[in-house]
Amino acid sequence: MTIHDIIRTEIFRCLESYGLFEEDVKVDLEKPRDPSHGDLSTNIAMATAKRLDRKPRELAGELAAKLDFDHDVIESVEIAGPGFINFRFAPAYQVDLLLDLWSDEGAILDMNTGRGRRINVEFISANPTGPLNVVSARAGAFGATLVRLLDAVGYDAHAEYYVNDAGRQVMLLGKSLRARTMEMLGHPADFPEDGYKGRYIHMMAEELIGLSSRAIQEQAEVFNDESFQRLTAPDGNADAWVALPEDESSRRFSKYALMKILTWQRQTCRRFGLRFDTWYFESELHETKRVERAHERLRKSESVYEQDDATWFRSTDYGDEKDRVIVRSDGTPTYFLADVAYHYHKFQRGFERAIDFLGPDHHGHIPRMRGAMIALGVPEDWLEVQILQQVNFVENGRPVDMSKREGQFVTMDALCDDVGADVAKYIFLTRKPNSHLDFDLDLAREQSNENPVYYVKYAHARICSVLRKADEADWKNVTPSTAPLARLEAAPERALIRELIRLPEVITGAAVAREPHRLTTYAQDVSGLFHQFYHQCVILGEDRDTTEARLQLCLLTRKVLRRVLDLIGIDAPEAMGEKE
RNA sequence: GCGCCUGUAGCUCAGUUGGAUAGAGCACCGGACUUCUAAUCCGGCGGUCGCAGGUUCGAAUCCUGCCAGGCGCGCCA
Numbered sequence: 001m002t003i004h005d006i007i008r009t010e011i012f013r014c015l016e017s018y019g020l021f022e023e024d025v026k027v028d029l030e031k032p033r034d035p036s037h038g039d040l041s042t043n044i045a046m047a048t049a050k051r052l053d054r055k056p057r058e059l060a061g062e063l064a065a066k067l068d069f070d071h072d073v074i075e076s077v078e079i080a081g082p083g084f085i086n087f088r089f090a091p092a093y094q095v096d097l098l099l100d101l102w103s104d105e106g107a108i109l110d111m112n113t114g115r116g117r118r119i120n121v122e123f124i125s126a127n128p129t130g131p132l133n134v135v136s137a138r139a140g141a142f143g144a145t146l147v148r149l150l151d152a153v154g155y156d157a158h159a160e161y162y163v164n165d166a167g168r169q170v171m172l173l174g175k176s177l178r179a180r181t182m183e184m185l186g187h188p189a190d191f192p193e194d195g196y197k198g199r200y201i202h203m204m205a206e207e208l209i210g211l212s213s214r215a216i217q218e219q220a221e222v223f224n225d226e227s228f229q230r231l232t233a234p235d236g237n238a239d240a241w242v243a244l245p246e247d248e249s250s251r252r253f254s255k256y257a258l259m260k261i262l263t264w265q266r267q268t269c270r271r272f273g274l275r276f277d278t279w280y281f282e283s284e285l286h287e288t289k290r291v292e293r294a295h296e297r298l299r300k301s302e303s304v305y306e307q308d309d310a311t312w313f314r315s316t317d318y319g320d321e322k323d324r325v326i327v328r329s330d331g332t333p334t335y336f337l338a339d340v341a342y343h344y345h346k347f348q349r350g351f352e353r354a355i356d357f358l359g360p361d362h363h364g365h366i367p368r369m370r371g372a373m374i375a376l377g378v379p380e381d382w383l384e385v386q387i388l389q390q391v392n393f394v395e396n397g398r399p400v401d402m403s404k405r406e407g408q409f410v411t412m413d414a415l416c417d418d419v420g421a422d423v424a425k426y427i428f429l430t431r432k433p434n435s436h437l438d439f440d441l442d443l444a445r446e447q448s449n450e451n452p453v454y455y456v457k458y459a460h461a462r463i464c465s466v467l468r469k470a471d472e473a474d475w476k477n478v479t480p481s482t483a484p485l486a487r488l489e490a491a492p493e494r495a496l497i498r499e500l501i502r503l504p505e506v507i508t509g510a511a512v513a514r515e516p517h518r519l520t521t522y523a524q525d526v527s528g529l530f531h532q533f534y535h536q537c538v539i540l541g542e543d544r545d546t547t548e549a550r551l552q553l554c555l556l557t558r559k560v561l562r563r564v565l566d567l568i569g570i571d572a573p574e575a576m577g578e579k580e
Numbered sequence: 581g582c583g584c585c586u587g588u589a590g591c592u593c594a595g596u597u598g599g600a601u602a603g604a605g606c607a608c609c610g611g612a613c614u615u616c617u618a619a620u621c622c623g624g625c626g627g628u629c630g631c632a633g634g635u636u637c638g639a640a641u642c643c644u645g646c647c648a649g650g651c652g653c654g655c656c657a
Contacts, residue, residue, distance in 0.1 A: 031596070033603090043599065046637055056637060081600045082637065127657065167657050310655055321583070321653065328655045335657050360651050363584050389585065390650070430605095431593070436586055436650060443592085443606090452605060454619050466616050473616095502596090509596070521594060524604070535612095535621045554616095576619065 003040070004029050006073065007087060011044060014066045018052055035498060038078065038086035045083040056083030095485045097501040098556055102480045113508060114155030120346055121147050123357040124269075125162040128261045129173045130198055132268045132412040134439070138391050139357050140274045140412075141428040141569070142516055146355070148567045149511035149519075158351065159276045162342060165258055166282040167335060172196065173261075174254025180205040181238050181253070204260055213237040220259060227279050228266070231259050268412050272421050273569050285341045291333050294341035294376070295326060301375040318371025321364075336365075340372040347378050355384045355514070363387050386514055389436045410441065419444045419451075422570040426453035429568055430520045452524060457573050459527035460565065463558040464574045466539055470551055473540060480556055484549035492533040493553060499529050500560050507567070516568075523564045530557050 008027050015025065025048060032041045045060035052059065060083040067077050067085075075090040123143025124136045132140075143159065150157035164170070176196040182189035184205055191197075211219075213236050220233035234241070234252040241252040262279075269276070285291050295311075298304050303314040309329035313336075316323055326337040346354050358365070366385050373383050393410050415424050418441060427444065430452065431437050444451075470478070488497065502522070510518040539550040565572040 028598095030599080032600075033596080034600070037600070041599085043638090046599085049637065084600065129657095164657065169657055308655080312655095325655045330655080332655090334655070339657095360585065362652085364652050366584090387585075392650085427592095434585060435593075438592075440592080451619090455605085458617085458619050462617065462620080469616050505596085513597085517594085518596080521596095521604085524594090528604085531620055532622095534616075538616075540616050576617075 003073065003089070003093065006069070007040065007042070010067055010069060011042065011063070014063055015044075015048075017066075018048070020048060020052075031502075032084075032086065035495060037080060037084070038076075038088040039498070040087045040089075042085050042087075043083070045079075045085060049083065059083065060085050091486055091489070092482075094497055094501060095482055098485055098497060099480060099482065101500065101503060101556060102559065112154045113512065114150060114153050116154060116156055117352045118156045118158065118350055119150055120158045120160055120349075120351040120354045121150070121357070122160045122162055122346075122354065124274075125164070126265065127164050127167075127169050128258055128265065129169050129196060130261065131200055132265050134391050134393055134410045134412060134415050135359060135388075137272065137412040137415055137424060138428045138437075139359075139388055140269065140272050141425040142386075142388060142433060143357050144274050144569055145429060145516040145519065145567060146511070146514060148569070149507060149516060152507050152567065153511045155511075158278065159274075160278045160280060160346075161276045163262065163279055163281045164335075166286055166338070170254050170258055171250060173257045174250045174252075176201050177204055177208075177257045178241070178250055178253040181208060182242055184209060185238070185242060187242060200264075204257065208238050208256065211237055213240065216256065219263075222263065223259075227276075228262065230281050230284060231262060233259055268416075271416055272412060272425070280342065282338055282342070285338050285345070286333075290341040290345055291338050294344050295333065295337060297344070297376055298326065298340070298372065301377075303371075303375045313368070313372060313375075315368040315371045318367055318374060320367040320371060324368050336368065336372075339365075339369065340376070343369065343373060343383065344376050344378070347373070347376075347382060353382055353384060355386060357386050357388055360387055360389050384514075386433055389434050392436070392438050394438055394440045395442060415441075423451055423453050425569055426456075426520060427451075429517050432515060432517050452520075453570070454576075456520075456523045456527045456561065456565065457571070458576055459530045460558060460561045460572045461574060461576045462534065463530070463554050463561070466534075466554055467551070467558070470540060470547075475547070475551060478548065478551045478555060480552040484545065484552050487545060487549045488553060490537055492529070492536045493550075496526075496529040496533050496553065496557065499526050500556055503560050503563065506564075519564050519568050523561065523568070526557065526560055526564070530561075 007029060011027050012022050015021070025044065027042060027044050028047075029040050029042050032038060045063055046056040049056040049059050057079065060079040064077045064079050064085050069077070069087075072090050072092045074087050074093075076088045078086045078088070080086055121143055123139045124132070126132055126136050147157045147159045172192060172194065173196055175192040179189040179191040179195065180201050183191075208216075216233045216237055220231065223229060223231045232255075234255040236252065241249050243249075244252065266279075298313060303317055304326070305312055305314065310325045311327035312323045313326050314323050324336055325334055326340070327333055343354065363385075369385075370380075370383055374380055395410070419427075423444070427439070485497075488494070506518055506522045510516055533553070537550060539547065539554065541547055541550075562572045
């Protein structure tokens with residue numbers, strides 16, 4: 001029985017004498033933001049006053065007098081403000097919570113909301129037509145942290161990256177590379193209209209020209225280790241491809257470009273600390289006939305019709321603005337149909353839920369995709385879409401153009417070079433998913449020493465330092481335990497403890513609400529309270545009992561910070577390096 | 581025109597899902613290093629929560645209407 005249950009039960013017992021029962025009223029318990037208002041608070045008196053024709057504050061006083069609790073759990077019950085009833089936990093109860101935190105078993109017990117259910121989280125899924133940009137970086141920070149959060153609360157979360165390797169964009173990429181290569185080889189070549197003009201195409205062409213067909217095959221060998229087996233290098237080399245008929249030539253260049261770009265993208269991801277359980281290739285959907293089968297299954301749902309030689313899905317039945325083509329009049333399937341097949345396969349793979357992180361330019365896809373899933377017989381709430389709003393980067397006081405085609409954009413690698421992966425991840429996770437964010441690159445660079453992330457890292461390093469000093473002073477094998485922790489009564493100590501025991505609630509809340517940014521807010525709060533505690537309370541002091549208790553508090557704080565930084569995906573340093 | 585998102589301190593953003601006196605960081609002003617690391621701490625300055633109504637004991641939070649900004653409305657992906 002949690003403390004919430006204990007309090008609720010007791011409130012309901014008292015309410016019976018007013019003729020109110022559990023089915024009549026909802027008892028909300030919440031944590032007051034002001035610590036002087038206690039640890040939990042209820043508005044029950046205000047919520048029922050009207051119905052009982054009473055004054056809220058008077059009713060609160062009456063109820064408070066009737067409530068009877070074990071003093072080892074609830075220390076006091078007070079009324080305040082317009083009619084709040086505030087509960088203050090007994091120190092012994094808080095110590096129990098702290099010790100739960102120390103033993104992983106206890107903490108996990110509280111976090112068992114996932115019950116092992118499989119959940120698929122798809123993020124980034126950038127077109128393989130250029131280096132990953134900062135929008136992908138934001139998605140990476142969110143997606144990876146959400147996966148860790150879901151795992152932390154007992155889900156079996158799966159990180160997935162969808163590779164659109166079958167579309168026209170990849171062909172266009174190949175044609176762009178072909179044109180650049182031919183240019184460099186002194187052949188006249190028309191650069192495709194809307195082709196990719198980025199510098200990376202030049203770099204790729206330059207590198208390619210010197211390569212033998214054997215060297216190209218060797219480049220593909222790096223894929224043997226992971227889930228990239230689908231990728232193979234094209235036969236031959238640049239000289240040979242240029243001599244081929246245009247179609248076949250473009251195909252070879254596309255294949256090569258795809259291989260190179262995915263290699264880059266994966267490297268960038270690794271550098272950013274991102275790991276994917278699956279890289280799912282669109283081409284596989286076509287080869288395995290899943291696209292066709294999805295088509296047929298949709299057809300059976302009777303929400304498909306023919307018009308103007310094309311096949312349409314009646315997505316307006318599901319709230320879409322207009323119906324969508326799934327097979328073009330030339331007989332080829334649309335991207336949408338492949339995407340439907342992909343998501344349906346996700347469902348078939350046994351995930352009880354799928355979360356997609358999408359950019360704001362894709363929000364229009366939600367109704368049609370949801371509709372298609374429902375038409376295929378997938379539960380309505382199976383697909384969950386999180387829209388990550390655009391990142392607007394500002395450099396030299398000007399917005400940075402993000403178009404890949406024009407080749408002017410901030411890459412994820414450049415971001416790592418500038419501010420470091422840790423700082424970038426942390427900053428992305430200080431914003432909630434649907435906030436539009438302006439990221440001033442110049443400021444991020446300049447401020448890298450004044451950045452909030454260092455505040456948190458420093459708190460951790462500071463604890464490590466104190467603990468090293470303690471070790472030298474012969475405090476070995478300190479472990480949190482009941483009696484010393486119960487001695488912590490100074491205000492800064494109580495405030496820190498109060499915050500630490502929120503950990504399970506913060507993790508659960510962040511996971512359930514899909515709001516990883518709550519972690520950075522929490523890390524900031526814990527760090528701040530630790531810094532205050534550090535300044536106001538001498539840890540390694542004269543009194544051995546006090547020292548022991550405070551060292552235990554340090555250990556607990558460090559554990560909490562580590563856990564949170566781990567979830568955010570950044571390093572918890574033992575010591576801070578020299579300031580630049 | 582329709583749809584989605586956003587509007588909170590000079591700037592960048594939080595605000596525990598409707599609670600009590602709206603909070604951080606940066607910037608600015610003033611203090612604290614002979615000390616367990618000052619990448620820290622303490623104090624100050626700074627607000628018609630875009631505007632106007634509504635819902636109720638109570639609204640930054642919910643509903644409606646405006647205003648402003650971003651994005652989307654292809655047999656592209």
